[in-house]
Amino acid sequence: MSDTVRCTIDGLTVEVPKGTTILEAAARAGIDVPHYCYHPALSAPAQCRICLVEVEGVAKLVPACVTAVADGAVVRTESDAALAARKGVMEFLLINHPLDCPVCDQSGECGLQDYAYEEGRKFGRLKEPKRVIGRDDFGGDVLFEGDRCILCTRCVRFMREIARDERLAVVQRGDRNTIDTFFDRGLEGSLWAGNVVDICPVGALLSKDFLHKARAWDLDRVPSVCPSCSHGCNIRLEVRDNQVMRLKPRPNPEVNSYWMCDVGRFNYRWLNRQDRLEAPLVRQGERLLATTWSVALNDLVERLRGRRGGAMLVSPLLSNEDLGAARRLADALGFQALGFRVAEGPEEALPGWSKLKLRRERAANVEGARRLGFVRWGGADGRGGLERLQGPVVVIVGDELGDADVAWAPQAELVIVVGPVLSAPLRQRVDFALPATTFAEMEGTFTNAEGRVQRFWPALVPPGMARPSWQILGVLLAGLIGAPVPASAADAFALLGDVCRDFAGFRYDDLGPWGRILPQPAAIEA
């Protein structure tokens, strides 16, 4: 086997492909070699020098991040020499660092803190004043705290190699070195600049949006999928006190690498809306009365009995499971018109990792809606098409109808809304308003533009009596046609194959960490 090499790292034998670096080989063996400048998606300049390790027979310590393992090499990451070197580098990194962890946003998720606890000295030996660089507004969302910077240059390399938009550079030399923007042109207007905050291992690059909003250890981090376009970047919803504080990319080598765009990153405030529909509302003459789920749904089943035909409008922010249930309800009621609306924006690819694009269609589950039989209504602004909402029964799931005016009145005997909010125009005309959760409050899946089905998990407690749409619609279907009620998102997912053959054979638990791609859509049947 000439393609692989075997080496020993801290006594463990590791077999890795030829050319693998010591740092990566060690990671495979479960050994974390401290590193700052190294980032798996960027070039390795080997300049922070914290990853120095000892290789038997090599006089000098070698940087693990750029040294390929040789066959038969014996590597010691914890030898006296390696530990002494690391301790020395830690001391150097800390002498000019302000050690202002109590007021630093990075505190709790800081590479400098972590390795200082593991490797550092108890006391500082610098008797002179620290170097002062100060802070700078880098433009866009990015704030630079120069004194905290350890000059790992990850941000510079991200802008050069991945964003391919060189807007940051190291200026000066020696210990006066600092990161800076070019003259008057900062990071403003860059779609990808937010990533430099993520990859900064210390508190030097900060998000203005997140500045002093929460401490890292108070955040609950929930894996999710970005709802803001049809690319489906894997993200984490970071939550404190049932409020989303920020979104962070979650690595997925098939979808978004380590990155996400700033459009997605900052589009989270709607998840924290306080004007939510919290109880089922049923019309009594001029008024909408709050009631219980059983009263509302029993009443609705009675009102639907004997009625057939109508139209349904859904939102492409609904999960596949929601959309599947909506489709089954539409079929049960013999609806003719099934639509969704989506706003568009310019598409922009990440030049250094062009698989990642901010997609034209700015909602997470457009593909899911299409596959499950909904067609697009309205224009590129995500508005219009409401004239199609007519018939004996009109059902609106998820779409807020923000563009309708208060005089909006569909030609319908019964108007049913299932959604997180009830906007003013809907309030005038709706007969049943049923409170639903957003994707952040439930478990489920989205289908992205390439047909990849990806899971997300609940991060927030839903307000009041809100329930996932699939559950609400599932109970309704049980009342109408005696269909079994799915007990979980997995159950609801399992039912999708009945609606769309593409989903047949897909199991919720088989989607894996990186999602699975649906087969090409079945030919449209006449």
Next chain:
Amino acid sequence: MAYPYRHPDEVRLLSEYFGDPEARTLEGWRRRGGYRAWEKALGMDPAQIVEEVKKSGLRGRGGAGFPTGVKWSFMPQKPTKPHYLLCNADESEPGTFKDRELIRWTPHQVLEGCLLGAYAIRAQHCYIYIRGEYMEVAQILARAIEEVYEAGLAGENVLGSGVTVHLTLHLGAGAYICGEETGLMNSLEGRRGEPRVKPPYPAVAGYFGCPTTINNVETLANVPHIVLHGGEWYRQWGTEKSPGTKLFCVSGHVRRPGNYEMPLGYPFRKFVEEVCGGTPSGAPIKAVIPGGSSVPILAAEELDIGMDYESIAAAGSMLGAGSVIVMDARTNLVPPVRRMVEFYAHESCGQCTPCREGTAWAAKILRRIERGEGTEDDLQTLLDVSENMTGRTICVLSDSAAAPIVSSIQKFREDYLAYMRRPTLAGAGA
């Protein structure tokens, strides 16, 4: 024509025409035997030139002392990409001023070496990267390059031989680190002058990713003589492992500072005391830096060695670029060491943590000691900092800054203690 001072023990292979303005012109240089080696080489195979230089045992004069012929032999024999020769004229090491004199007085000697070196490694282009502060010298060299082109000795189809060698002069912008060979390549490519991680070595992927050799000015200036007279001839001077002659730039406490071309292996004490005339004050020698500010300092009692690579290495220092700085017994080593460390702190490119932080920190401690605010603990801190700066970085600038600190504390601890005994203002009751 008395170039500042000449000593009978000198062997003036390179420096024969120092002080002779006529030697600067192409015509004058040709009358003194110039470009005969180049004409001879055009009839030779490049491999023969490499072989001859290997035979001569010529070692790199920039500081590291790596055998030049061996370095050349690392270049691919069958070029698949363009090859480049980079002539390193970024002479910036404190105490070094030999390349300046070589170019100032014998620009054609250097250019002939460049042409021969380029031909030997199958390069069609040689860049001469000259220190930005060397304006006068750069103008002399630029004029010489024009003459060489006009005479058809460089460019396309040199003297009808079919050989192409271009010469381009490039001025640095004032950074010591651009004299480090990979930093020089980065600078020449238009990047930030930061040394690169090796491997890949320049002979594999150097200037713009192409096979590249970087040679010092003095190294290349030796080549015409070796090509003309043969490698064996060159070995008549020097020692077995350090053949030939070497320019030594002497500064500090000597009666006659300046450049001296000595056969390698010449007795060091005799060199300082006789050739350079000893100290002007008459005080005994206290310390000598044998190879530029980046090498460990030798105490006077360590001077009974030969001035060659191996003897100075055996004494725990380095011949370096042959930059001898002499200090007499009245000198306290702390201010010069502080000054040298400040230089490295200023010139560190700052990419590697130990160098960026270590050089600046050491300079701060040394300044504090000099102010009379140091304690003996600081000496231990300095030694620890130096240890953490040594062998831990991409290039050796960091090691260079540590060398004078460590050697001065080890050999001249008293000098530091003298600053610590000095009463502070508070201590004096002020």
